[in-house]
Amino acid sequence: MSEGTLGIGIDVGSTTTKGVLIDTSGKILASHLQNTGASALKAVEQLLEQLSTESGVDPSDCPIIGTGYGRSIVELAYKTVTEITCHSIGVHSINSEIRLLIDVGGQDSKVIRIGRNGRPETFSLQDKCSAGTGRFLEVMARVLEVSMDELGPLAMESKSPCSISNTCTVFAESEVVGRIGSGDRPADIAAGVHLSMAAKIASLSRQVGVAAPVGITGGVALNPAFRHYLSKQLGQELWVPENPQLTGALGAALIALRGQNE
Amino acid sequence: MSEEKPYRRLESQDLLQQIAFRHGLEAMAASEEGRLAWVTSGFPVEIPVAMDVFPTYPEQAGAIVGASKIGPEVCGFAEDLGYSQELCSYARASIGSTDRPDDTAMGARPTPQALLACNNICGTVLKWYDAISEMTNAPVFLLDTPPLEREQLPHHRAYVRRGVDRLVEFLADTFNTKLENEKATKVADLSSQAIRLWTKVLKACANKPSPLNCADRFLTMAPVVSSRGMEHCVEFYEALLAEVEERVKGGVGAIRDEQTRLLWDNIPPWFTLRFFNQLAARGVGFPADTYTHAWSGAVEGSDIASILDGVVDVYSNVYLNKGLEAKVDKMCELIKDYDLDGFVMFSVRSCKRYSLGQLVSKEMVTERTGVPGVVIEGDMVDSRLFNEAQVQTRVDALLEMFV
Numbered sequence: 001m002s003e004g005t006l007g008i009g010i011d012v013g014s015t016t017t018k019g020v021l022i023d024t025s026g027k028i029l030a031s032h033l034q035n036t037g038a039s040a041l042k043a044v045e046q047l048l049e050q051l052s053t054e055s056g057v058d059p060s061d062c063p064i065i066g067t068g069y070g071r072s073i074v075e076l077a078y079k080t081v082t083e084i085t086c087h088s089i090g091v092h093s094i095n096s097e098i099r100l101l102i103d104v105g106g107q108d109s110k111v112i113r114i115g116r117n118g119r120p121e122t123f124s125l126q127d128k129c130s131a132g133t134g135r136f137l138e139v140m141a142r143v144l145e146v147s148m149d150e151l152g153p154l155a156m157e158s159k160s161p162c163s164i165s166n167t168c169t170v171f172a173e174s175e176v177v178g179r180i181g182s183g184d185r186p187a188d189i190a191a192g193v194h195l196s197m198a199a200k201i202a203s204l205s206r207q208v209g210v211a212a213p214v215g216i217t218g219g220v221a222l223n224p225a226f227r228h229y230l231s232k233q234l235g236q237e238l239w240v241p242e243n244p245q246l247t248g249a250l251g252a253a254l255i256a257l258r259g260q261n262e
Numbered sequence: 263m264s265e266e267k268p269y270r271r272l273e274s275q276d277l278l279q280q281i282a283f284r285h286g287l288e289a290m291a292a293s294e295e296g297r298l299a300w301v302t303s304g305f306p307v308e309i310p311v312a313m314d315v316f317p318t319y320p321e322q323a324g325a326i327v328g329a330s331k332i333g334p335e336v337c338g339f340a341e342d343l344g345y346s347q348e349l350c351s352y353a354r355a356s357i358g359s360t361d362r363p364d365d366t367a368m369g370a371r372p373t374p375q376a377l378l379a380c381n382n383i384c385g386t387v388l389k390w391y392d393a394i395s396e397m398t399n400a401p402v403f404l405l406d407t408p409p410l411e412r413e414q415l416p417h418h419r420a421y422v423r424r425g426v427d428r429l430v431e432f433l434a435d436t437f438n439t440k441l442e443n444e445k446a447t448k449v450a451d452l453s454s455q456a457i458r459l460w461t462k463v464l465k466a467c468a469n470k471p472s473p474l475n476c477a478d479r480f481l482t483m484a485p486v487v488s489s490r491g492m493e494h495c496v497e498f499y500e501a502l503l504a505e506v507e508e509r510v511k512g513g514v515g516a517i518r519d520e521q522t523r524l525l526w527d528n529i530p531p532w533f534t535l536r537f538f539n540q541l542a543a544r545g546v547g548f549p550a551d552t553y554t555h556a557w558s559g560a561v562e563g564s565d566i567a568s569i570l571d572g573v574v575d576v577y578s579n580v581y582l583n584k585g586l587e588a589k590v591d592k593m594c595e596l597i598k599d600y601d602l603d604g605f606v607m608f609s610v611r612s613c614k615r616y617s618l619g620q621l622v623s624k625e626m627v628t629e630r631t632g633v634p635g636v637v638i639e640g641d642m643v644d645s646r647l648f649n650e651a652q653v654q655t656r657v658d659a660l661l662e663m664f665v
Contacts, residue, residue, distance in 0.1 A: 069651065084659035120663060122634060127652050207621060 006062045009252025012070030015106025017043040020249040021051045030054035040070040065252040083248050084123050090251030092118030094241050099211035104220035106134040111208045124207045130169045132200035134220050140193040143176050155190035155225035162192030198229035217244040268543035269517045274502045292316030293372035300374040304383040304580045306573040311491040312449040313439045318371050319488050324352035326368050328532030328643035336366050337644050350612040351643035353390040360397050374400045376436050382407040382583040384615040403432045407578045411585045422574045449491035450569045454560035459499030460486045466506045468600045471515025472549035473506045476526050477538045479554040486557045521545030525605035527552045528616050529642040550600040556581040586619045590626045597631045605635035611647045636660040
């Protein structure tokens, strides 16, 4: 297959590494998601193997763009592009109406205002502190003895969420332990945790300026309680793509295909 | 020949090194002679210079500590004494190096006989100089310049003028000297000449390509900060201006392939000036910044009274002593005059006075100029607060907006 007819995007995130292989029309031929683990390099190798097995295409024949915090580790990539641009382009290709994109990943969160051309106009990143990221929910799920998949549905059972501080994961964890000690219902505590995190992300969004329609991506977009509370905080419906964890890799693949950013 | 670098070295840098060396020797001699004062960067240095008191700048020493990549270590000396990591890293570097001068190569200043602080740059300077006073027994003089939101009102001017008069008395008493007309007018004249030359150098950067990049200006600003009112300062800027004009005439840029022109806001991260050089390799230059433009007010005057009035005006109106609106105006003006594509705001953990309000001013500047900007976080001396990967992502994302 000749170069330029396919494109691969690899998004090396702090928690998961994602890859997308697309054809010339932008159709996804193969995609894969796996834990990044201790070696981002190994994760990328495994990911490329998986894409190759799924599609029958040799990745070394395709232009590859690396993105995400570990973007520089993608050795086969001819170029790296930030996740901010990649998410923007990826989301725009699926829903060109989206003006504000909220991406909540494992260890950072970002809010991007997308221009009509699909490129970021302005953005704000939160990567100094784990509050407001997937890590916050992971810590709270562990304390509440539920899996990450169960945490959101548990919170949705609540009618009166507890109040939880949104300033710091460590302090919030102590608060949750305190709530457990005072006999609060796990569902109410879980709801409080989501409410607190939604308030943090809503504040980051207001920093950039809320412009409708609003989309949400990243692993945390899969959590129904987080979407529910964030939607209430922003007073906006939230659009979620079918695979919210793959939009960064999709954007990277599109850039590879189109030779954008040249 | 070695590999061609993406940026060009200034020949004036050799002269700069000589001046820095000479300044260091003179400071040592002045200390031994009992006429050395430590001064803050926004202090009306023309007055001590005219009264034969030699100035030296702990903030510059902090920059040297940062550039020597010993910031965390020297700041750590102050932290060992109980000072918080939240304290300004210039103050920590200064207190740390005063406590352990033998462990601070180049960073320690000779023992002062007086400490001259002006709070037009921040309020930390007073407590910082108090701490140094406890360590060295040198007395502190504070020149109080209340912040200006708009125009300077007459009562405000009169208040600062009383402070300036008291400064003259303080120096006369402490150093057994006096302010004389001839010396005062000469020093004011030399100071104005240096400022005018420096301003011309800065303005030349509006040319495309810009003859100087950020790192060039951060280095060559040293004399205008430390040696205003001295003859060698004027000589240096004459040489620098000649080199800059030569570059402009020949269409020679500070970086070899200037594609993108950005504004820099705030003090630089002294420990990684290579940040600018790495961007230079990608065709990104910084023809203007708010920091080096802060030394732009010339003290004019034909006699002592008018010079002291000039001092009141110039030193009350420094960039950091004004409100957010003035800062936004300045940034917009620089973006327009230097035809810049975007801006990078460095949020410096140490410098609250400079960094507070940046998120708001970023929005205002973009709204008024239409160019995008980004805020990056870190510190000027304490490299522990600078996460290169996080900074890189933000700057890369900004650059991707220009494609």
